[in-house]
Amino acid sequence: MDDSLLGRRLEVMLQGGQQFVTVNVKDVCSDLDCDGCCKANSGNKAWKLIDLEKGPASQLLGFDTSSPRFDINDVPYPGHGGKRQGANPGGTAGGCLAGWLPAAGTAFDSWPRPNTVECKDYAGCFWAGRFKAAGPDQRSPCPSLSLRLDGGNGSMACRYPPEVVKRWNMAATYNMDASLLGRKLEVMVQGGQRVVTVNVKDICSDLDCDGCCKANSGNKAWKLIDLEKGPASQLLGFDTSSPRFDINDVPYPGHGGKRQGANPGAMALCYRDVGVATLS
Known part of the structure; x- marks a missing residue:
């Protein structure tokens, strides 16, 4: 619903981070596939949404995808901590101990x-x-x-x-x-x-x-x-x-x-x- 980045090549980093990855935006996130998740994650278009495929996401965040039980939804990637007001708070590690x-x-x-x-x-x-x-x-x-x-x-x-x-x-x-x-x-x-x-x-x-x-x-x-x-x-x-x-x-x-x-x-x-x- 806000696809101005579609077809573009982007360099992407976490706010406050130093590592970046280069990605090709050639796909869309549709609310029909996930019960409104794209709207929620973008704060209803308040922010551009960049949905990284697991390859560049793992390069950026350093997680391992080799487990036979790997599920991208289990990755504790950092939430925005209020830096993207209106957007879904996301997959922060939630204050759990290491390994949890x-x-x-x-x-x-x-x-x-x-x-x-x-x-x-x-x-x-x-x-x-x-x-x-x-x-x-x-x-x-x-x-x-x-x-x-x-x-x-x-x-x-x-x-x-x-x-x-x-x-x-x-x-x-x-x-x-x-x-x-x-x-x-x-x-x-x-x-x-x-x-x-x-x-x-x-x-x-x-x-x-x-x-x-x-x-x-x-x-x-x-x-x-x-x-x-x-x-x-x-x-x-x-x-x-x-x-x-x-x-x-x-x-x-x-x-x-x-x-x-x-x-x-x-x-x-x-x-x-x-x-x-x-x-x-």
């Missing part, structure tokens, strides 16, 4: 109490004991470790019971940015010391919560790690034993501006990938 990456964090309950907010408003009872990348498949008899159970709203299905889910340390990620699906992660609250290990085997879908996944991730500005109540309680130290427990009542720490663009109620998490998710 920033994420926005939330929590969910895979077996919510009936009639709680999690059950009714977030489809928690419908999906109780069921996970995008772990099943169980809906067949008769139910697959190993699963049973035909009521999720809490009268809906019978093959489900993994609470005791199985508890030992798996499950987490979910945004289905529209699912590069973490199937990965085992170590996760901490930014600035904290406690670490939990989770298996990302489920997704957060906006269809279940009126756009909450998009909002909590800042429309994919940050990886979303949605912790199941088991690992969430280990990380944050809350008690899940009350008969009236609802994960939505847990006062987990908001990001306090550390994850700009994300819902203010989302946590500032840091994570590192430690392998393939395993369930046993």
Whole structure:
């Protein structure tokens, strides 16, 4: 929508940096491909947008592209820090320790109490004991470790019971940015010391919560790690034993501006990938 640089050869550097790369602008960024990201990243045309392909980007920023799990969206390139007002704050390393990456964090309950907010408003009872990348498949008899159970709203299905889910340390990620699906992660609250290990085997879908996944991730500005109540309680130290427990009542720490663009109620998490998710 502002293509005056198209067809031009540019020398590009980070503001305040010394290294530069030379690039050929022969492609466009279209909002149709990324739910409005070009408009957001340019501050609605307040700034010229230069979207570097991974080759020149890696030359400029010094990151390695050789990993078989490489995803350009995981690169912690420096955000503008207010120097491009109106533009998406971008992929800053977010204050995480060296070797850790920033994420926005939330929590969910895979077996919510009936009639709680999690059950009714977030489809928690419908999906109780069921996970995008772990099943169980809906067949008769139910697959190993699963049973035909009521999720809490009268809906019978093959489900993994609470005791199985508890030992798996499950987490979910945004289905529209699912590069973490199937990965085992170590996760901490930014600035904290406690670490939990989770298996990302489920997704957060906006269809279940009126756009909450998009909002909590800042429309994919940050990886979303949605912790199941088991690992969430280990990380944050809350008690899940009350008969009236609802994960939505847990006062987990908001990001306090550390994850700009994300819902203010989302946590500032840091994570590192430690392998393939395993369930046993």
